[in-house]
Amino acid sequence: MPVSFRKEIKDLVAYKPGKPIEDVKREYGLSDVIKLASNENPLGASPKVKEAMLKVMEEFSLYPDGNCTELKEAISKKYNVKPSEVLPSAGSDEMVDMIAKTFINHGDEIIMADITFPRYMDTARIMGGTPVLVPLKNWTYDLEGMLAKITDKTKIIWLCNPNNPTGTMFSEKALLDFLKQVPENILVIYDEAYNEFVTRDDYPKDSVQLLKDYPNVLILKTFSKMYGLASLRVGYTIASEEIISNINKVRCPFDVNRFAQAAAIAALEDQDFVKKCYDLNKRGKEYLYSEFEKLGYEYIPSETNHIMANVEKNSGEVFLELQKRGVIIRPMMSTWIRVSIGTMPQNETFIEKLKEVLAPLGGCENK
Ligand SMILES: Cc1ncc(COP(=O)(O)O)c(C=O)c1O
Numbered sequence: 001m002p003v004s005f006r007k008e009i010k011d012l013v014a015y016k017p018g019k020p021i022e023d024v025k026r027e028y029g030l031s032d033v034i035k036l037a038s039n040e041n042p043l044g045a046s047p048k049v050k051e052a053m054l055k056v057m058e059e060f061s062l063y064p065d066g067n068c069t070e071l072k073e074a075i076s077k078k079y080n081v082k083p084s085e086v087l088p089s090a091g092s093d094e095m096v097d098m099i100a101k102t103f104i105n106h107g108d109e110i111i112m113a114d115i116t117f118p119r120y121m122d123t124a125r126i127m128g129g130t131p132v133l134v135p136l137k138n139w140t141y142d143l144e145g146m147l148a149k150i151t152d153k154t155k156i157i158w159l160c161n162p163n164n165p166t167g168t169m170f171s172e173k174a175l176l177d178f179l180k181q182v183p184e185n186i187l188v189i190y191d192e193a194y195n196e197f198v199t200r201d202d203y204p205k206d207s208v209q210l211l212k213d214y215p216n217v218l219i220l221k222t223f224s225k226m227y228g229l230a231s232l233r234v235g236y237t238i239a240s241e242e243i244i245s246n247i248n249k250v251r252c253p254f255d256v257n258r259f260a261q262a263a264a265i266a267a268l269e270d271q272d273f274v275k276k277c278y279d280l281n282k283r284g285k286e287y288l289y290s291e292f293e294k295l296g297y298e299y300i301p302s303e304t305n306h307i308m309a310n311v312e313k314n315s316g317e318v319f320l321e322l323q324k325r326g327v328i329i330r331p332m333m334s335t336w337i338r339v340s341i342g343t344m345p346q347n348e349t350f351i352e353k354l355k356e357v358l359a360p361l362g363g364c365e366n367k
Contacts, residue, residue, distance in 0.1 A: 009126060012126065018328055034342060037340060041230075042341070046227075066254045071264050095236075103155055114136065117164050155187065167301070167307060217239070284347045288347055315336055
């Protein structure tokens with residue numbers, strides 16, 4: 001008899017990352033390749049991060065602090081919460097997984113937007129939960145629609161604000177109106193992976209305050225985007241002590257490595273770097289908007305470090321043609337692409353290559 005697999009994973013598809021830059025260079029004989037596909041920080045990370053990592057370099061043979069004591073302290077100080085209300089993880093990806101393991105029983109309903117971050121759905125399915133999808137309205141979360149889907153079986157509601165991949169957000173008022181109507185036995189996950197990029201004033205500025213009135217809320221954050229630590233894999237959650245201590249039971253020992261812990265503490269301290277990245281992202285966003293407008297292409301105004309645009313040609317084909325020219329973006333559904341905002345020269349190269357690609361495909365020349 002061959003080995004058998006859990007039926008819950010039968011129809012799952014493994015995550016397929018884009019090609020690494022080195023592979024694209026080799027395959028197409030290119031010396032310069034820019035990757036605007038994974039919403040990484042084009043400025044890298046604060047120089048203080050490297051210094052902090054070098055300081056702990058000699059200790060790589062020792063296991064890291066499995067409790068992330070200093071990192072928890074740094075986070076708790078920043079948000080004025082107790083260290084016991086903070087749980088670092090190996091990227092927020094690991095936390096999405098741990099949340100599913102901690103909360104989801106077979107048959108539980110998990111409400112999420114369609115479209116949003118795909119791991120919410122995969123992890124629900126792995127645990128035998130039933131994803132309940134609520135289509136976006138005008139590319140934005142339909143919070144009323146989500147409330148309408150609540151049943152006795154609802155266990156979790158996933159909110160991503162601002163949303164990946166659309167870049168859209170909902171306001172503080174909308175969030176508070178929503179939370180008031182969610183029964184307290186339903187866990188609301190508030191994923192703020194991109195909150196540092198938001199420019200609108202009506203965004204919920206201090207989400208951690210929500211925990212006082214809503215102990216069923218869990219706030220999920222990452223160092224991968226604004227702080228530029230994507231390859232170190234470090235994120236964190238802030239929630240009630242009860243939620244944190246239960247998730248901690250399913251956590252792998254030593255999940256956040258020594259370099260990630262040191263880097264995250266240093267990154268949090270350098271808010272000047274955050275400001276620099278915020279300004280660059282805002283400039284890049286405005287530049288890309290104006291170029292899409294000149295080309296006559298629809299785009300979704302974004303509060304993140306990525307923009308979705310409708311290039312009116314098959315997005316898979318556009319992706320491949322751009323890749324051949326050394327620019328990696330993310331093809332989305334039908335004719336939509338998602339591009340991460342880069343440095344200004346990277347944004348300009350992307351637009352130049354996009355024009356080059358779309359002209360022979362019958363796009364953009366007369367628009
Ligand atoms: C909305 C959202 N949540 C979570 C993640 C996971 O990020 P990480 O595991 O790098 O912290 C991502 C990554 O793209 C994301 O877009």
